[in-house]
Amino acid sequence: xxxxxxxxxxxxEELAKEHGLDYYPVQFEExxxxxxxxxxxxxxxxxxxxxxxxxRYIYQLIQHRMGHSRLFEVVFPxxxxxxxxxxxxxxQENTLVTAHVLGHADFAKNNTLFKRSQEQVGYKIVExxxxxxxxxxxxxxxxxxxxxxxxxxxxxxxxxxxDTVQPLRRERYPQYLEPSKTGRGGPFQxxxxxxxxxxxxxxAPLERVRAPTPPAPERDxxxxxxxxxxxxxxxxxxxxxxxxxxxxxxxxxxxxxxMNEGWASYWHARLLREADFLPQNEYLDALKTHxxxxxxxxAEQQASLVVNPYHLGFSIWESIVEEHGIERAFQIRxxxxxxxxxxxxxxxxxxxxxxxxxxxxxxxxxxxVLDHDIHALRETALAPKYNFGAPAVLATHIxxxxxLELFHEHATDGRGLDLDRxxxxxxxxxxxWRRPMALxxxxxxxxTKVLRRS
Amino acid sequence: xxxDGSSGFIERPGADRQWYDLFSRGARDWxxxxxxxxxxxxxxxxxxxxxxDVLPRADSTVQVPVRFLEHSRFRLRDPGQQEGVGQGExxxxxxxxxxxxxxxxxxxxxxxxxxYQFVLELKIDDIVDxxxxxxxxxxxxxxxxxxxxxxxxxEGWSRRGVRSRLDRRRSLxxxxxxxxxxxxxxxxxxxxxxxxxxxxxxxPATEAVVFFAMDVSSSMTDHDRKLAKSFFFWVxxxxxxxxxxxxxxxxxxxxxxxxxxxxxxxxxxxxxGTVASAAFRKILDIAAQRYDPGRFNIYTFYASDGANFRxxxxxxxxxxxxxxxxxxxxxxxxxxxxxxxxxxxxxxxxFEQLQADTGVAGRYGLSTPESVWDAIRAFFTQQADVxx
Numbered sequence: 011x012x013x014x015x016x017x018x019x020x021x022x023e024e025l026a027k028e029h030g031l032d033y034y035p036v037q038f039e040e041x042x043x044x045x046x047x048x049x050x051x052x053x054x055x056x057x058x059x060x061x062x063x064x065x066r067y068i069y070q071l072i073q074h075r076m077g078h079s080r081l082f083e084v085v086f087p088x089x090x091x092x093x094x095x096x097x098x099x100x101x102q103e104n105t106l107v108t109a110h111v112l113g114h115a116d117f118a119k120n121n122t123l124f125k126r127s128q129e130q131v132g133y134k135i136v137e138x139x140x141x142x143x144x145x146x147x148x149x150x151x152x153x154x155x156x157x158x159x160x161x162x163x164x165x166x167x168x169x170x171x172x173d174t175v176q177p178l179r180r181e182r183y184p185q186y187l188e189p190s191k192t193g194r195g196g197p198f199q200x201x202x203x204x205x206x207x208x209x210x211x212x213x214a215p216l217e218r219v220r221a222p223t224p225p226a227p228e229r230d231x232x233x234x235x236x237x238x239x240x241x242x243x244x245x246x247x248x249x250x251x252x253x254x255x256x257x258x259x260x261x262x263x264x265x266x267x268x269m270n271e272g273w274a275s276y277w278h279a280r281l282l283r284e285a286d287f288l289p290q291n292e293y294l295d296a297l298k299t300h301x302x303x304x305x306x307x308x309a310e311q312q313a314s315l316v317v318n319p320y321h322l323g324f325s326i327w328e329s330i331v332e333e334h335g336i337e338r339a340f341q342i343r344x345x346x347x348x349x350x351x352x353x354x355x356x357x358x359x360x361x362x363x364x365x366x367x368x369x370x371x372x373x374x375x376x377x378x379v380l381d382h383d384i385h386a387l388r389e390t391a392l393a394p395k396y397n398f399g400a401p402a403v404l405a406t407h408i409x410x411x412x413x414l415e416l417f418h419e420h421a422t423d424g425r426g427l428d429l430d431r432x433x434x435x436x437x438x439x440x441x442x443w444r445r446p447m448a449l450x451x452x453x454x455x456x457x458t459k460v461l462r463r464s
Numbered sequence: 465x466x467x468d469g470s471s472g473f474i475e476r477p478g479a480d481r482q483w484y485d486l487f488s489r490g491a492r493d494w495x496x497x498x499x500x501x502x503x504x505x506x507x508x509x510x511x512x513x514x515x516x517d518v519l520p521r522a523d524s525t526v527q528v529p530v531r532f533l534e535h536s537r538f539r540l541r542d543p544g545q546q547e548g549v550g551q552g553e554x555x556x557x558x559x560x561x562x563x564x565x566x567x568x569x570x571x572x573x574x575x576x577x578x579x580y581q582f583v584l585e586l587k588i589d590d591i592v593d594x595x596x597x598x599x600x601x602x603x604x605x606x607x608x609x610x611x612x613x614x615x616x617x618x619e620g621w622s623r624r625g626v627r628s629r630l631d632r633r634r635s636l637x638x639x640x641x642x643x644x645x646x647x648x649x650x651x652x653x654x655x656x657x658x659x660x661x662x663x664x665x666x667x668p669a670t671e672a673v674v675f676f677a678m679d680v681s682s683s684m685t686d687h688d689r690k691l692a693k694s695f696f697f698w699v700x701x702x703x704x705x706x707x708x709x710x711x712x713x714x715x716x717x718x719x720x721x722x723x724x725x726x727x728x729x730x731x732x733x734x735x736x737g738t739v740a741s742a743a744f745r746k747i748l749d750i751a752a753q754r755y756d757p758g759r760f761n762i763y764t765f766y767a768s769d770g771a772n773f774r775x776x777x778x779x780x781x782x783x784x785x786x787x788x789x790x791x792x793x794x795x796x797x798x799x800x801x802x803x804x805x806x807x808x809x810x811x812x813x814x815f816e817q818l819q820a821d822t823g824v825a826g827r828y829g830l831s832t833p834e835s836v837w838d839a840i841r842a843f844f845t846q847q848a849d850v851x852x
Binding site for chain 2: 012015016019023035036037038039040044047048051052056057059060061062063064065067068069070071090163166167168169170171306313314315316317318321364365366367368369370371372373376377378379380381382387390391393400401403418423424425426427428429430431432434435438454
């Protein structure tokens with residue numbers, strides 16, 4: 011089977027390049043579906059061990075057994091890119107998957123967010139993650155499973171709390187405030203000082219003022235803990251750094267999911283359509299696989315409460331190419347992320363065509379359709395994607411005694427933190443920070459609520 | 465970045481391919497998760513035992529429904545209503561029916577696995593092992609001295625004996641040895657035969673009877689009974705580590721005392737007052753009829769809230785003194801709503817007296833499930849110290 015697939019893959023690549031797809035070489039590998047499932051669970055083929063992955067694994071296994079999910083491919087951007095295909099897929103399925111992978115590879119090389127993350131994290135994330143896993147394995151040998159697990163409990167809980175606007179490798183905060191250029195007290199004061207009879211300007215150095223830590227509220231909690239936790243050992247800081255590096259890699263995957271899956275689906279459909287080297291029946295089988303992947307929802311259901319990102323992205327890309335041409339599409343795949351993509355190109359007409367609706371689900375599970383308003387639709391679809399999908403929790407102050415203040419920006423998030431979970435996360439963090447901590451959020455009555463550890 | 469190499473399929477050699485099949489990281493982390501669940505369950509054990517209807521048997525298992533552990537992350541509080549975008553037929557105001565799909569929290573933040581439950585089956589034996597580990601309980605010493613069983617045991621071989629004890633294998637070996645030096649010897653001679661020999665040996669008794677007596681007068685609440693029961697249970701399990709065979713006997717009393725089968729014992733409720741001597745007499749009777757103190761190690765545990773009738777004091781004291789002579793140990797468990805109230809009652813004073821006189825008694829106050837552990841620890845530590 012692989013022989014035929016290799017042949018088709020070569021032809022598909024030629025076709026892709028003719029169409030202007032531009033990507034780093036991709037190493038394909040067929041693996042058992044059990045391994046595919048693990049990659050999906052861990053997000054990476056070899057990743058650090060943690061019990062929470064075990065829970066996701068069983069969850070995935072149950073879903074898989076019940077036939078709810080089927081994994082066709084997993085792609086890792088990089089140079090070379092790596093793609094894993096399920097060995098038990100049919101030739102037709104894997105032909106389609108190969109074309110799909112080329113779409114992803116093109117996206118990963120050209121999209122700004124992906125480019126930026128690869129420039130910072132590196133082009134060999136699979137190997138890097140494996141080496142993190144290895145180092146954590148050594149740490150387990152040296153310091154015992156319990157201690158390493160405690161570090162991972164805390165670090166992985168903060169996985170989404172990074173600041174991708176800042177570079178991956180950041181300088182520590184300045185220790186002292188910059189002496190202000192106009193001397194003490196601002197422009198008025200300096201003009202006043204310069205009046206005749208005023209104090210004589212001296213050359214004595216200005217008194218240096220210690221800068222507060224952090225100088226401004228800090229989003230990157232993983233970085234802050236790795237660099238500023240008062241009592242962490244170096245190997246513990248390294249684990250935080252490893253988790254943070256992987257998070258920087260995951261961010262564009264998360265922030266461009268609709269675009270990226272849509273783009274890959276657009277290209278597998280197009281490449282297959284034009285692949286005249288495929289025998290007719292194999293083309294038809296592959297096409298059927300395509301319609302399975304991008305179908306909006308299971309045929310027997312009236313409606314779905316989750317929008318299939320493959321389908322949504324695919325439809326938006328088709329309408330873009332139709333209206334603005336393929337050159338414009340290439341430009342968009344380079345410059346946008348899901349936010350701008352959905353806001354700019356999910357039009358009223360397209361939403362109607364796709365039968366998108368906004369709904370409200372009560373606590374008892376009953377669902378009511380709200381409206382079809384396009385602006386509301388877009389914002390509701392994007393809402394779970396803000397801030398890497400996590401509440402905005404910022405570090406506001408580290409006091410001289412090392413105590414840490416955290417603040418939840420409930421005003422932007424609209425409501426307070428889930429207090430039980432916040433308490434547990436605080437427990438994880440306190441084992442690392444080892445000094446007093448406080449976390450401010452609001453309760454159900456919108457009153458200020460401060461959780462503390464001493 | 466320069467582009468080095470070109471795309472292509474990687475073919476792993478056979479050994480590498482099998483590696484994928486053999487090693488599952490997911491399964492490894494799942495097992496680790498289960499370990500954590502077990503230790504979490506471990507902390508809830510007193511509660512679990514107290515809530516079952518009968519004392520579980522040592523060779524049985526308890527099934528504990530548990531949720532998947534959740535690795536917590538910062539999350540926003542659940543709003544009363546959740547909004548989302550769906551796809552399909554639907555006009556504003558429509559109520560959607562049919563199988564509601566799970567909203568999946570995919571991506572970095574999502575962790576909605578809390579919905580599944582699984583059942584963890586724990587062996588009582590394992591639990592007892594944990595308990596020993598956790599409480600660092602000393603091994604209790606079997607009372608030596610008078611308490612002995614006499615029994616015949618095999619010991620060596622003899623040339624004389626009854627036919628039924630003929631050891632054929634041994635005899636054949638002897639014959640072979642002999643023929644090695646007598647090449648022309650007979651196949652078998654009488655001298656080759658070997659018989660198993662028995663001798664009378666004394667062994668320490670390995671049987672024990674445990675009397676559980678409980679005050680079921682109206683003042684004993686459900687809470688009190690549950691505490692008593694989980695204490696009883698762990699004591700039996702602990703004693704089982706010492707004795708090959710253990711027999712529990714259940715006695716309930718108000719102003720009278722009755723023996724009950726285990727299944728009914730924990731449901732019995734009586735009314736009226738408390739006469740502890742009735743229970744002690746009943747135990748003495750049963751012991752005299754069925755459990756010879758020469759053969760059995762006798763343990764007695766009595767649970768009450770301590771409100772004994774005042775006029776029963778002397779009768780109870782006398783009966784207790786008699787009991788004190790035949791038992792390895794007699795323990796008194798007093799249930800009280802709060803820890804500081806325990807052990808200040810009439811009954812408690814009786815046991816204090818016995819403890820001072822003979823050293824075979826102990827008293828424990830039970831107010832919360834945690835105090836059961838303290839009582840267990842106190843009991844076994846005391847036993848290890850007292851009985852040398």
